[in-house]
Every structure is written in C-alpha cells, then in structure tokens.
Amino acid sequence: MSRIAYVNGSYVPHANACIHIEDRGYQFADGIYEVWAVRAGKLLDSSGHFRRMGRSLGELRIATPMSDGALDVVLHEVVRKNRVRDGLVYLQITRGVAPRDHAFPKDIVPSIVITAKSMNVAEAERKAQKGIAVITVPDERWTRCDIKSVSLLPNILAKQSAVEQGAYEAWMVDEKGMVTEGSSSNAWIITEGDVLVTRNLSNDILGGITRERVLKLAAERQLSVEERAFSLKEARKAKEAFISSSINLVTPITHIDKQPVGDGKPGAMACALRKDYLQSAAT
Numbered sequence: 001m002s003r004i005a006y007v008n009g010s011y012v013p014h015a016n017a018c019i020h021i022e023d024r025g026y027q028f029a030d031g032i033y034e035v036w037a038v039r040a041g042k043l044l045d046s047s048g049h050f051r052r053m054g055r056s057l058g059e060l061r062i063a064t065p066m067s068d069g070a071l072d073v074v075l076h077e078v079v080r081k082n083r084v085r086d087g088l089v090y091l092q093i094t095r096g097v098a099p100r101d102h103a104f105p106k107d108i109v110p111s112i113v114i115t116a117k118s119m120n121v122a123e124a125e126r127k128a129q130k131g132i133a134v135i136t137v138p139d140e141r142w143t144r145c146d147i148k149s150v151s152l153l154p155n156i157l158a159k160q161s162a163v164e165q166g167a168y169e170a171w172m173v174d175e176k177g178m179v180t181e182g183s184s185s186n187a188w189i190i191t192e193g194d195v196l197v198t199r200n201l202s203n204d205i206l207g208g209i210t211r212e213r214v215l216k217l218a219a220e221r222q223l224s225v226e227e228r229a230f231s232l233k234e235a236r237k238a239k240e241a242f243i244s245s246s247i248n249l250v251t252p253i254t255h256i257d258k259q260p261v262g263d264g265k266p267g268a269m270a271c272a273l274r275k276d277y278l279q280s281a282a283t
C-alpha cells in the first residue's frame, strides 16, 4: 500500500511529496511540529497537542493555517488513508516560502505537511518491558526549548551519541549539572524516598503532553511529586528512572551512562504508570 502525505491542501503520494527549496523551514528551521500517538485509530491526548501547537505558532508569530477543527479532520484523514491503527501522525508548519531573507516576509502563507506511519506496538511493549539505557550529554540548546521548533540540531547530535554508545536516549545536562530532558522525551526519576521528580516547566524544557498526563496519573495514585530540577548525581542514586513522550509513552530506564538504576531492571512504578497511561488513553 502506498503512503499518502498531506501537503498544503492536497493528499499526495508520499514518494512525490515536495516543498519548495525556498521554504523557510528548509532554509532557517523557521517552523514548528507536533506528533500525536495513534492507538486503535485514535489520536492520544489530542487537545493537549493542539494547545501546544497553537502556543508554538504564537511564540514564533506564524499564522495558524487552518482552524483546529479543520486540522483535526485532515489529521484523521491522513491516518485513515495510510491505514494506521497504531502509530503516529506528524504535523509540520513552517512560515512558508519566500526569497531568502532573515526577517519575516510580508503576507507569507504558511506551509503545512502531515504524514502518518504505523508502529509495531508489540515491539514497543517489549522495549518497555526490557527497559532502555540512556547516556548523558551537555545541553547545548538555545534558551527557548519550550517551543516545539523544527530546529533540532543539538537534539539529533545528542541522540546520535546515544546510538553510537548503544543507548536509546540521551539526557541533556545543563551547566549546573542538572538534567533538563531527553533529546526527544521528558526525564523522570523516583527517589529512594519514593518521590516522583521531573523538571519544572520553564524555557529550559519542552512541556511534554505525555508529561502532563503522567502528572495527572501520579496524582490519581497519590504519589508524592516534585516538579523541580534534579542533578545527574541524584539520578544516579535514584530508585527508578524513566522517559515520557508521545512515541515512547512511559518507558523505564535501566541504565544511566552504563551504570544500573536501582537493581538495573525496569522500575515497578514506571511500569505501573505506563499501564495507567495506556488505560487512560484508551478511554
């Protein structure tokens, strides 16, 4: 079955989907993106992703190309046309096409691209059951990490370091030795005193939609939660650690920089929160 992409108002074969060479996304990374997980054909945490998309566009002063309602129809149509039951749908909006000039061009029309792909859920579950390894790298990003911008060079370099060291994710560490987040996920630990800790929202991290959901689930479980910075030193002594993202949901960490977290096995609370997430998302 051939894949279909949505590009500026048309559904086109994925293999022929094109954007102009003077698109500002291509030339300046002048754009934003969103990723929704799809489970049983449903977009998870849909409204949260719409809210963040609107915020990212607002921060960059990129016009909203269509209403949330219309966009929702297109997202579902791309999912349907690609017969995605479990997977993800990717949206990218850039400022648009114009002769190259740093300043915003007048009357520019945003470019919009939507793609969807299937994911092997059984494999994702196996990965979660086994747990993942993370490495750490210096956080070399700019000071507006709260915007979900397509400018991801430090993130891809961090992820590449992880892959080269046989790990799945890289945690980024600021100049004070505090963990900010993963290259494409939020970072969590559970302390020896059973406190769930994740970095507080600020310009230093992306406000994960999964993070938001996990905080709600933790409250339902009446866990002690602290939204604050934690150091790499504290993470190394943690009882459990995990990442959260639309793609990975909640995935336990077994090793940080090759050192075991706790007993080196996926933590019980991380596994429970993943289950809670899947259950709550399915309703």
Ligand code: PMP
Pocket (backbone or CB within 6 Å): 035, 155, 181, 182, 183, 184, 185, 186, 205, 206, 207, 208, 209, 210, 211, 244, 245, 246, 247
């Ligand atoms: N931080 C970064 C840097 C990310 O790229 C992502 C994934 N988009 C996240 C956190 C997690 O966000 P979400 O839960 O909304 O997928």
